[in-house]
Structures are given as C-alpha cells and as structure tokens.
Amino acid sequence: MAQNTNTQALSDAGVSIWLDDLSRQRMSSGNLQELIDTRNIVGVTTNPSIFQSAISGRSEYDEDINRLTGEGKDVEQIVEVLTTDDVRHAADLFADLHASTHGFDGRVSIEVDPRLAHDTDKTIAQAKHLFAVVDRENVFIKIPATEAGLPAITAAIAEGISINVTLIFSIERYLAVMDAYLTGLERAAKAGKDLAKIHSVASFFVSRVDTEIDGRLETLDTEDALALRGQAGVANAQVAFGKYLEVFASKRFEALQAEGANVQRPLWASTGVKNPEYPDTLYVDSLVADPSVNTMPEKTLEAVADHSEPQASLNAELATSAESVLERLTEAGVDLTDVFAVLEREGVEKFEKAWNELLDTVSESVEAARA
Template sequence: MNRTLKCLADEGVSVWLDDLSRHLLRTGRLARLVRSGTVVGLTTNPTIFHDALGEDAEYEEEMQALRERGMSALAAVRALTTGDVRAACDVLAPVYEATGGRDGRVSIEVDPRWARDTERTIEEARQLWHIVDRPNAMIKIPATVEGLPAITTCLAEGISVNATLIFSVRRYHQVIDAFLTGLEKAKAAGIPLSEIGAVASFFISRVDTEVDRRLDAIATSAAAALRGRVAIANARLGYLLYENMLRDSRWLELRAAGAAPMRPLWASTGVKDPAYVDTRYVTELVAPGTVNTMPAATLDAVIAHGTVSGDRVTTNYDDAWVVFGQLAEVGIDFEEVLEQLEHEGIAKFQTSWQALIGAVERLLSGGRS
C-alpha cells in the first residue's frame, strides 16, 4: 500500500473511491485498487453515472440488448446502474468479509426527484436494495427533512443507508437521531443489528466554494482571512457531534446489541479552488472512525504528495469555534448558506439524473449519448 494511504488507515480513516464505470470494472482497475488496499469502499451518484455513460463505449453492447427488449429509458437506467453497483459489490466483497462489514461497501442513490417525498424515497430504496441484492450495498438517501423518516424506516427494515447531502451540524444531529431510531426499531423487530451498515455523508468543498464567494464580495482583510477555513471547521464540529453520539446511552445500548456506528463520511473532497492544496480535504480531516470518499484525481494527488500529520480534527475544535465566531462578525449568515447548498445539491443531482435518462433515451433510439 502507498505510504500515505497506510498512514490514513493507521489513523482510522477508510479510503473510498467516489467513482464507478463499466470501464473501471471490465479492465480490472477497480479490482487492482481493492487488492492493493488502495480503496476499501466506493460511492456513486447520478452525476458519476451520467459521466460514465457519456465517456464509456463499453455500455454499447448492453444498450443494444436493452434496445431489443424494448425497455424504457428509466428501466434501462435502473438496469445499467444497479448492474454496475452489483458488480462493484462483488469486487469489494472480500473487504466486506474481512472487515466484518465495516468497509467493502458500495453506495447507490435513490432517484433524486423524490428528495422531498418521503414515501417515494422509501419505495425507491426498497427497490434498489432488492435489485442490487448484495449485503455490502448501501442506499444513499438525501438527508432532507423529508428524507429523515425514510432513513429511519429503511434502517428499521435492515437496509444499509448512506445519508447523503449533509451540509450542517444541525442536520447531522437530526440524521444521528434518525439512525438511532431506525436501529432501535430494527432491534425491536428482531433484525440483527450487526448486518446493518450506515454512514453520514458530510459535504465539504461546496461549503468553501459558496462561503468564499461571499467572503470575496465583502472584500475586507477579516473576510479574506476566513477563505478556505469554513468547510473544514464545519466538518470538525460535525465530528464533535459524532464523538458525543458514541457516549450517548441510546447508542451504547445499541452497540451492546451488535450495532456498528454511523461513521462520518467526508464527501465532495475534490478541491475546486486551484489556490488551495489539492489534498487539503483529506489531510485536514484525518480522525479515527471516518471515511473519506475521493474522486480519482484527489486519490491520485493523495498518493503522489499527500502528507498525513495525525488527527487533525479533535485537536482543532477550538479553532473551529473561532472560525464561526469570525464568520458571524463579517456578516455572513451561515444558516442561509447551508439552506442554499442543500437546495443546489438536490437540484444538481436532479439535473444529472434527467440528463442520464435523456442520454439513455437517445442511445435506445440508436443515437449517441
């Protein structure tokens, strides 16, 4: 294993890949990444699937078969995406077995059109769980207000969940409650808790992108000093909440019954501002019991020149509180930022989903994606 990746593993960080394509599967590259210990899990989203379909000629053979069957675009999307996720689950199955279900997970997202519809999200999650039919699958459910009861219901039914699109500590607190409630219901129903996996995807880089834009508009030295500090501070305070959960009596009772914690997963870790070091959302968020899911470019950067200097989260809580005090002083309403980011995050995945369906419709009709 690469030295930097080994340091991350030694610090309790699980490295997952935020990417999936037919090419990654058929060339054996994913299998090599798994065998070498480079990655121990994988996440997907509608944008990843749309990009893969547009760039990967290896889907053409299956598209021809789907075309001959007269399959609708939506059904074809379901077949293509769940097929890739099932294959990735099989590649990562040895990791799942070796880690007792801690890692070796592959996430697939529910139809983002239902992010504000609890019942449709639950039904979609059940269908995806049934179709993929692998114990190491995870169903990604947006952590909207409407998504919270869906998270609880799915966990209560034994469905492993990746609660995604979390931007705020306040929402993360609600996700933790949804997690604990779901496991309590599963326990009451006699479902083995040890078989249920869960992570909470806390988004990082998008926070800095929006906050930095507002700081630049203020154009003062105090505002400039906060550039690039807010996303990491926000995530660190999220981890503090995770630590508090581990001491909660509700959790301790569930742990005694065999449950595994809902680990924080740092998502959106690709650096978007070229002024920043391209590994910062990995090396600055090292803490025990976390997952960092990286796009391929970020993973390559970490391997090439990432430097791990121990736990950078629990030693910096005081600094995180200072950052938010200063953010308020320069006049930025962080709650407003978070609401905007959630709205935009849902809209972006909905746009990618519609683009994916449109691309498949063109392919089914004999055109190009």
C-alpha cells in the same frame, strides 16, 4: 502489489478510503482492482453525476442498451439495469473485504432517484426496491439528508437496510441525521433485526462549503472576511466530528451497542479541491479521523498518494477549536443558515440535472437501437 505508503498511513489512522467514481470501463480494465491493491481503496460511491459521466458516450453499454430495448424496457428501466448491474459487479469485487471486515468496509453506494428528494414515501419505496434489485449485503443505499429524507432514513434502517446519508452540509442537519439513524436502530431492535448487520455512513460535504462561503467573504471584502477564506469547509467538518464523538458516546447509543449496533461513521464527501490556490490534499490532510471515510475522486487520490501530509487526528479539543471559525464567519457577516440551505437546494438540483441528462443520453441510444 504493494500499497502506497501515504494511503496506507491514512488507513492505519482509521480512515477508510473510498473512490468517488465507478464505471464499467474502470472495472473491466482492471483499474478498480489495481486501486484496491495499490491505493487502499476499500469502497466506492456513486451518484447521478458519476453515472452520467460513465455511460455518456461509452460503447461498453451499447450491447446492453440494444438488448434491453429489444426486450421492450423503457428508458428508466434500462437506466436502472445499467446502474444496478455496475454496482452489483463492484460489490462482488469487494465481497471478500466486506466479509473480512464484518461489513465495515467493502461497500458500494447507489443513490435513490434524486427527483424523490422531497418525497418521503417514494424514497422509502425506492430504497427498498434498490436494495432488493442489487441484492448484495455490501450495498449502501444513498438517501439525501433533506427534511423529507430524514424519516426515510429511519424507515430504511428499521428495515435492516444499510444507508449512506448524503448531502449533509450543516451541523444542525447532521445532528438530525444521527438521530434518524439511532431511531431506526431502535425500531429495528424492536422488530428483532440483527443490528450488527446494519451499517451507515453520514456524508458530510466539504469543498462546496468553501466555494459558497468564500464567494460571500469576497463580496463582503473586509480584512476580517478575506482572512477567513478556505477555512469554513474544514472547520465545519471538524465540528461535525466533535458531534459524532458526543452522540456515539451517549447512553442512548451504548444501549444499542450492547445489542450489536454499529456507529454511523462520518464520511467526508466533496473532497476534491475546487480552488487552485488551496493545497490539493487539503480536505484529506485536515480531516484524518478514527473512524471516518474519505471518498476521493481519482485526481485527489493520486495527489494524496504522491504528497499527502496528514495532520493530527481529529478529537474533541480540535472540534471545539474549530467552532471559533464558524463564530468568526458569523461575526464577519456570513449567514451560515442561508449558506447551508442554498447548498442543499443546489445539491439536489445538480443531481436531478445529471439524472435527467443520463435519461436523455440513454433515450438517444434507445432511439438509435429502434431505428
């Protein structure tokens, strides 16, 4: 099967396309393999919401739930088995790609329990645990970029665990994430770890920024404010790429690179367009960057395959230009510091809610199995 022309063009431009979804049905039906073969999918990311959607009301998991219930496992243990089994299976599908790209692609992400987002020590412990349970070199453990998550990122990287840092919204926090990664690499080097085997991506959220800021601009209801709708998410990510270029051209990283270290690629997350007034490929076409990852829900992926019109690849000049958009937002009366604090808090809360719903769903199945 041939790759789609539009997705191939993105791949050729340095964009690794990951599917923002995973389910047992998607793998068993051959759909995931088809997307690998025809849509340039080179990785998969998961989160609590994705697992809740995959498992809720699906018969594919019933046999395992019944068996695990019979073995005396509790609900949280069963959820761990179901989710890590799916991630392991997906990792195996990507194993050859992972090997051929020397660990760059062929990645599958699984997130630490979102209820631990503000507990550094427990996050570190679970990152180690999940890495051991999945037992695949091409797994990424997802750790949120909360204040408590930053030292956990450093500790996990220092242990040689590859990390997908999630829930990044602000430039300030993104700089702290890159520092946490470099500090982890420095500790790993001192401990004699092979830096070439440690990889990381930093998931910078896009559409949620527009949703929050557009609402505030509409409340302000001035001509200047309304003219800025739909610009914040892209501009914020473009500025972030400029910071990436600066950090990974620094002497600090050059010293690590000489020991085999890899860059921490920016990953554009939350790329499904939520406002129907905006082009449905907005957060793909406007964020072509080499290197980068764009993790897309299937609806966005198919829109890209059908009618993507990618813009010029991001560079330092475009990043500098995008800074003026953030300045204009501030001048219009948008409190960006508050925006990003709200988005981080709501992001953690949404994942906690989805995780608790997943536990409730499996709990019901367990009770039915025991009846």
